[in-house]
Amino acid sequence: MGDPFVLRPATLADSAFLLALRNDPDTVANSLVRRPASPEEHTTWLARAFADSDTHLYILEHQGTSLGMGRLVMCHEDAELSLAVMPQYRGTGWGKFIIVALRAEASRLGARTLSAVALGTNVNSLRAFLSCGFHIDDRTVRLACDLFA
Ligand SMILES: CC(C)(COP(=O)(O)OP(=O)(O)OC[C@H]1O[C@@H](n2cnc3c(N)ncnc32)[C@H](O)[C@@H]1OP(=O)(O)O)[C@@H](O)C(=O)NCCC(=O)NCCS
Numbered sequence: 001m002g003d004p005f006v007l008r009p010a011t012l013a014d015s016a017f018l019l020a021l022r023n024d025p026d027t028v029a030n031s032l033v034r035r036p037a038s039p040e041e042h043t044t045w046l047a048r049a050f051a052d053s054d055t056h057l058y059i060l061e062h063q064g065t066s067l068g069m070g071r072l073v074m075c076h077e078d079a080e081l082s083l084a085v086m087p088q089y090r091g092t093g094w095g096k097f098i099i100v101a102l103r104a105e106a107s108r109l110g111a112r113t114l115s116a117v118a119l120g121t122n123v124n125s126l127r128a129f130l131s132c133g134f135h136i137d138d139r140t141v142r143l144a145c146d147l148f149a
Contacts (some may be wrong), residue, residue: 003059003061004062004063005060005067005097006060006061006062006116007059007061007062007070007097007098007101007102007105008059008075009056009057009058009059010057010058010059010069012046012050013056014059014066014069014087015042015043015046017059017066017069017070018046018057019037019039019042020086021040021068021084021086022036022037022083022084023036023037024086024087024119026087029083030118030119030121030122030125032119032144033118033148035148045132046144049071054073054075054137055073055074056071056072056073056074056105056109057069057070057071058070058071058072058098058101058128060085060094060097060098060104060107062142066086067085067089067094067096068083068084068085068086068094068095068098069083069084070082070083070091070098070099070101070102071083072102072105072109072111073126074106074109074110074111074149077110077111077113078111078112078113078114078115079106079109079111079113079114079119080114080115080116080117081099081102081103081106081114081115082116083095083098083099083102085098090124091108091124094129095124095125095128096132098130099128099129099132099134100132103132103133113130115137116129116134116135119143
């Protein structure tokens with residue numbers, strides 16, 4: 001019997017699941033934009049993601065149930081990883097599972113470095129990344145401004 005948990009490429013059929021995960025209150029609070037996405041924004045975002053050969057979306061699935069998602073965005077030899085796990089499945093290792101699997105996937109896609117952006121207050125995310133071999137890169141500072149305020 002094979003591993004019953006799979007990380008598979010996302011398809012259009014995952015749109016509703018991805019929107020639910022995107023608009024989960026903790027995901028919103030820990031995102032850089034800090035607001036939910038409307039269905040229209042989500043549809044546009046997903047269409048762009050599927051059209052962009054540098055963006056790779058994955059669904060963590062168990063026996064037909066979607067548990068979480070991961071995304072790799074390639075930029076030359078760099079890859080950026082982001083992820084989210086459905087609230088009811090958090091705290092049991094799935095975040096780390098996605099990170100480890102996508103670290104290998106980024107390497108397979110040709111990346112030489114892999115990075116992630118997390119809010120300093122997102123303790124679960126920081127712990128997950130630090131547990132999986134990431135370190136805090138204090139050579140860089142991320143600057144941002146809100147354009148929708
Ligand atoms: C961040 C996130 C993806 C982590 O996924 P997860 O499946 O909950 O994480 P894991 O179970 O693999 O655990 C990661 C670490 O946080 C700890 N942790 C996570 N949730 C916890 C909880 N509810 N209670 C206690 N500890 C928790 C784990 O013990 C682990 O730390 P350790 O390696 O030091 O033991 C998930 O919390 C999430 O989807 N959050 C909302 C979206 C988000 O913040 N995405 C990341 C943006 S950078």
